[in-house]
Amino acid sequence: MSYLFPTYSRWEVEPESAEGSILIDKDGKRYLDFTSGIGVCNLGHRPxxxxxxxxxxxxxxxxxxxxxxxxxxxxxxxxxxxxxxxxxxxxxxxxxxxxxxxxxxxxxxxxxxxxxxxxxxxxxxxxxxxxxxxxxxxxxxxxxxxxxxxxxxxxxxxxxxxxxxxxxxxxxxxxxxxxxxxxxxxxxxxxxxxxxxxxxxxxxxxxxxxxxxxxxxxxxxxxxxxxxxxxxxxxxxxxxxxxxxxxxxxxxxxxxxxxxxxxxxxxxxxxxxxxxxxxxxxxFQEEFLKDVQEKSVYLSNKLTELLEPIPAVKEIRQLGMMIGIETDVNLPSLLKELREKGLLALPAGENVLRMLPPLTATATEINEAAETLKSTLLEYSKSAV
Ligand SMILES: Cc1ncc(COP(=O)(O)O)c(C=O)c1O
Incomplete structure (x- = not known):
């Protein structure tokens, strides 16, 4: 039994440690954390x-x-x-x-x-x-x-x-x-x-x-x-x-x-x-913010290329490193499936998958997230039909 008021429906993940974009749980499983503690850890974990x-x-x-x-x-x-x-x-x-x-x-x-x-x-x-x-x-x-x-x-x-x-x-x-x-x-x-x-x-x-x-x-x-x-x-x-x-x-x-x-x-x-x-x-350094802008263009291109053709994806909305992917699949189970594959993302609104990656996320991490989303959304769309 928990002594906490159940105000949050908690995930099955229990963190043990975290650094940069990576979170490790109690079982040693690695996650790419594109939630940043709900838009908090903008420099990644423990900068x-x-x-x-x-x-x-x-x-x-x-x-x-x-x-x-x-x-x-x-x-x-x-x-x-x-x-x-x-x-x-x-x-x-x-x-x-x-x-x-x-x-x-x-x-x-x-x-x-x-x-x-x-x-x-x-x-x-x-x-x-x-x-x-x-x-x-x-x-x-x-x-x-x-x-x-x-x-x-x-x-x-x-x-x-x-x-x-x-x-x-x-x-x-x-x-x-x-x-x-x-x-x-x-x-x-x-x-x-x-x-x-x-x-x-x-x-x-x-x-x-x-x-x-x-x-x-x-x-x-x-x-x-x-x-x-x-x-x-x-x-x-x-x-x-x-x-x-x-x-x-x-x-x-x-x-x-x-x-x-x-x-x-x-x-x-x-x-x-x-x-x-x-x-x-x-x-608040020009160079840092320029890098975030370039990164978000890279991320936007990746998501458009890999996700836009998927029928379950209705719209992709993005400003900088704030991303919303509107889908017509069951969002809680999609997010769970992504967690099983090691990607942490958030819900927003009614049916929007939200990502708030660390501003320090690397191109490799962005690619990994986009590929995981693509394969999961494809599989998920098939099994949902
Ligand atoms: C736009 C906006 N305003 C206010 C809040 C509330 O912030 P806090 O949870 O720190 O009270 C949030 C939290 O998600 C938010 O996104």
């Missing part, structure tokens, strides 16, 4: 630079509280602000906490309450972020939600225009809806959304929790679309596996989050911060 930074900090101090000046927090905040082209950071411990803070910040800064979000979006599991999420299944059984969220179809500008008014505090969106099934925002929709927000004095909050920290080949995915958000949230890849979240905001929001207005005991924890600095110092 040496991050491991060294953590162990250095472990020998200094682990926790002191935010009553103290902590230079490392300043360094991490500077990296994040500069990479996002913004000014100020609040550190939290998770994605949901970062979004929670962003929602509070937007409401307080504008003095308005309504926030527009999108169908299939995912923003977290706390009460406000669950309410922000545009998926009914996430809210089932929890009773009444915060009522100030309005949900409209993604990429539908006329729906947005219809919902926008002078009471709107913010529009909150993911550039690529990750959990919702790898749905990518269009250039036209995103740019018009930004302009409409400016027109109405509403803030644009971009949830980069899954898309940020190099995942799409830019420091943040909004940078593919030349956008100018007011608030950006980050988590997942930021700490390479150590828990950390962040809200990045513009200077004009400084007074809204004055002393005593928001807080977190563990937010900006020194160990997590040390991991975040080492992660950002690796990823």
């Amino acid at each position: 040496p630079a991050v491991q060294e930074a953590i162990s250095t900090q472990l020998n200094k101090f682990w926790h002191v509280s935010n009553l103290f000046i902590q230079e490392q927090q300043e360094i991490a905040a500077k990296h994040l602000s500069q990479a996002a082209g913004m000014d100020l950071v609040f550190f939290a411990n998770s994605g949901a906490e970062a979004n929670e803070a962003a929602i509070k910040l937007a409401r307080k800064a504008t003095g308005r309450q309504k926030i527009i979000t999108f169908h299939q979006s995912f923003h977290g599991r706390t009460f406000a972020t669950m309410a922000a999420t545009g998926q009914e299944k996430i809210k089932e059984g929890y009773g009444s939600m915060l009522e100030t969220f309005k949900y409209i179809p993604f990429n539908d500008f006329s729906a947005l225009k219809g919902e926008m008014d002078e009471k709107t505090a913010a529009v909150m969106l993911e550039i690529v809806q990750g959990e919702g099934g790898i749905h990518i925002g269009t250039q036209e929709f995103l740019k018009k959304t930004e302009q409409l927000c400016k027109e109405y004095g509403a803030l644009l909050i971009i949830d980069e929790i899954q898309t940020g920290i190099g995942r799409t080949g830019k420091a943040f995915a909004f940078q593919h679309f030349n956008l100018d958000p007011d608030i950006v949230t980050s988590a997942k890849g930021l700490g390479s596996g150590l828990p950390i979240g962040a809200v990045i905001g513009k200077k004009k929001l400084e007074k809204t989050f004055g002393p005593g207005s928001h807080g977190s005991t563990f937010g900006g924890n020194p160990i997590s911060i040390s991991a975040a600095i080492a992660t950002m110092e690796t990823i």
Whole structure:
């Protein structure tokens, strides 16, 4: 019997060790891990630079509280602000906490309450972020939600225009809806959304929790679309596996989050911060991001070549190293079959196989994943008929 609440349907795999893109289970079986801990281990498992930074900090101090000046927090905040082209950071411990803070910040800064979000979006599991999420299944059984969220179809500008008014505090969106099934925002929709927000004095909050920290080949995915958000949230890849979240905001929001207005005991924890600095110092380099972009083109070509001809593959959607393969086969059993063959991948949305490979995955590993997918999808399609 398990003493854990069964909130997750767990896989049959029990990890023993992991390095780079490879995970070894208790039985010594090798897996190619194209889940990256759900988009967290962007540098692969246990990247040496991050491991060294953590162990250095472990020998200094682990926790002191935010009553103290902590230079490392300043360094991490500077990296994040500069990479996002913004000014100020609040550190939290998770994605949901970062979004929670962003929602509070937007409401307080504008003095308005309504926030527009999108169908299939995912923003977290706390009460406000669950309410922000545009998926009914996430809210089932929890009773009444915060009522100030309005949900409209993604990429539908006329729906947005219809919902926008002078009471709107913010529009909150993911550039690529990750959990919702790898749905990518269009250039036209995103740019018009930004302009409409400016027109109405509403803030644009971009949830980069899954898309940020190099995942799409830019420091943040909004940078593919030349956008100018007011608030950006980050988590997942930021700490390479150590828990950390962040809200990045513009200077004009400084007074809204004055002393005593928001807080977190563990937010900006020194160990997590040390991991975040080492992660950002690796990823936020032109050469590194260029390599991710080249790699994602290679991956895209491979997947198109090998998978597109397979009837069970309905669509392949990709931005950088975020990939969604829409299929019409039974997804849980397909993922299980892949695990048996040593490839770890994720579900998303209704019937989308999602891969979030480490940004450091090699061409050989990409080939291996694509070949495994091809043979499994072919076999699986045959046996499903
Ligand atoms: C876009 C997005 N926002 C928020 C979250 C919530 O992050 P966390 O699980 O760290 O609270 C997630 C997690 O999957 C996410 O993908």
